[in-house]
Amino acid sequence: MxxxxxxxxxxxxxxxxxxxxxxxxxxxxxxxxxxxxxxxxxxxxxxxxxxxxxxxxxxxxxxxxxxxxxxxxxxxxxxxxxRLRGADERIAATWWDPANPRLLLPRAIGLGWDINFGAIAVRLGLIEPDAEAIPFSSTSEAAFRTALALPAGLAAATVLHYLVRGRSLPDPLPSHWTWDGTPDRWTPKRRAAAVDLATTLGPAAVAAWAATSRRSKPGRAGALAEATLLAAVGASTTVARSLGARRRGWLQPAMLLCSLGAAAAVLLWLARAGRDEEIARDLGSGTSSAPPGRTSPHPDDTDGRPGV
Structure with missing residues (x-):
C-alpha cells in the first residue's frame, strides 16, 4: 500500500x-x-x-x-x-469499517466524505481491525436495546429541559450562530422548543424501531447511529440556545464533537458487543474433538476405543 x-x-x-x-x-x-x-x-x-x-x-x-x-x-x-434503498446498510458500512485504514470514505448519503469511525477506533486501540468478519452481524438483541438508551436519554433530557427551564428562558432564542459562536438569528421560544423536541423525539422513535426491528443487523446499526447523531444535534442545539447571546468560540466545535461522538459511541458499543458474542460462541464450541454423544478415550484403553 x-x-x-x-x-x-x-x-x-x-x-x-x-x-x-x-x-x-x-x-x-x-x-x-x-x-x-x-x-x-x-x-x-x-x-x-x-x-x-x-x-x-x-x-x-x-x-x-x-x-x-x-x-x-x-x-x-x-x-x-x-438511492434510498439500502441507506442504513451503507451508513453502517461507511461509518464503521475498521478493516479500512482510511479515515474518510465516500459518503453513504449524498456526495462528499464521511468519517470512518471504525478506523479511528482501531488507531485508538479500542477495537481490532478484524474484530468481526461482517460488523454487527453477531451483535445481540440485548446490545441493540442497550444502545437505544443514548438517543432516548438525549430526547428525555430535552423534554426535561423545557419542562424545568421553559418559563425562565428568554424569548426569542438563538436559531443560528456564526463561525465564532455568536448568535446572529433568533426565533420565538415556542418555535425553538417545538423544533428541539421534534429533532430529539423523532430520532429517538426511529432508534427504538431500529433496536427492536427484524431487519438486518448492519442496517439496524446504521439506523441507530444515524438517529443518535440527529438526536445529539437536537440536544446540543437545545443547550446552545440556553447559553444566551454571548460569543463562545468553542460552541460549534463542541456541538460537532458531541454529535459525532454520540454516533461513534453507539457504533463502538454495538461492534464490541458483536465481537464479544463471537468470542463467546467460539469458546463455547469446538472445545472437545470427541464426536457428540461419545466420551473421550479411557486412559486404560490401549486400542483407542471409547471408554465405557
Missing part, C-alpha cells in the same frame, strides 16, 4: 497518471473530481512502492474504463448515495 502515486517509480507512476488522465477526460465535469479521487485511492490501496509499470497496467485493466459506462462499479458507488 502507498499513500500517494509519488511513492511509485517513474515508469509505474507514468502509467497510473496516464490512466487517471484518460478517465478524467471521459467524465462529466461535476463528477470528475470525486471519481478521480476514488480511482487514485483504489490504486494506492493496491500498489506497493516497488510496483512495476506492468503491475499498474494489470491493475488498471482490472478496473476498466469508468467514463460513459453506467454499469461500472465506480459509477455505482458514486451515485449510491442518492
Amino acid at each position: 502507498i499513500t500517494s502515486l509519488t511513492d511509485l517509480g517513474p515508469q509505474a507512476r507514468a502509467v497510473a497518471e496516464r490512466y487517471l488522465q484518460t478517465e478524467s477526460s471521459r467524465l462529466p465535469a461535476d463528477l470528475r473530481s470525486a471519481v478521480i479521487d476514488e480511482l487514485t485511492a483504489h490504486l494506492c490501496e493496491r500498489l506497493s512502492p516497488d510496483a512495476t509499470a506492468a503491475d499498474v497496467e494489470r491493475l488498471v485493466a482490472d478496473a476498466g474504463p469508468v467514463g460513459g459506462r453506467t454499469d461500472q462499479a465506480w459509477y455505482d458507488r458514486l451515485v449510491a448515495g442518492f
Whole structure:
C-alpha cells in the first residue's frame, strides 16, 4: 500500500497518471473530481512502492474504463448515495469499517466524505481491525436495546429541559450562530422548543424501531447511529440556545464533537458487543474433538476405543 502515486517509480507512476488522465477526460465535469479521487485511492490501496509499470497496467485493466459506462462499479458507488434503498446498510458500512485504514470514505448519503469511525477506533486501540468478519452481524438483541438508551436519554433530557427551564428562558432564542459562536438569528421560544423536541423525539422513535426491528443487523446499526447523531444535534442545539447571546468560540466545535461522538459511541458499543458474542460462541464450541454423544478415550484403553 502507498499513500500517494509519488511513492511509485517513474515508469509505474507514468502509467497510473496516464490512466487517471484518460478517465478524467471521459467524465462529466461535476463528477470528475470525486471519481478521480476514488480511482487514485483504489490504486494506492493496491500498489506497493516497488510496483512495476506492468503491475499498474494489470491493475488498471482490472478496473476498466469508468467514463460513459453506467454499469461500472465506480459509477455505482458514486451515485449510491442518492438511492434510498439500502441507506442504513451503507451508513453502517461507511461509518464503521475498521478493516479500512482510511479515515474518510465516500459518503453513504449524498456526495462528499464521511468519517470512518471504525478506523479511528482501531488507531485508538479500542477495537481490532478484524474484530468481526461482517460488523454487527453477531451483535445481540440485548446490545441493540442497550444502545437505544443514548438517543432516548438525549430526547428525555430535552423534554426535561423545557419542562424545568421553559418559563425562565428568554424569548426569542438563538436559531443560528456564526463561525465564532455568536448568535446572529433568533426565533420565538415556542418555535425553538417545538423544533428541539421534534429533532430529539423523532430520532429517538426511529432508534427504538431500529433496536427492536427484524431487519438486518448492519442496517439496524446504521439506523441507530444515524438517529443518535440527529438526536445529539437536537440536544446540543437545545443547550446552545440556553447559553444566551454571548460569543463562545468553542460552541460549534463542541456541538460537532458531541454529535459525532454520540454516533461513534453507539457504533463502538454495538461492534464490541458483536465481537464479544463471537468470542463467546467460539469458546463455547469446538472445545472437545470427541464426536457428540461419545466420551473421550479411557486412559486404560490401549486400542483407542471409547471408554465405557
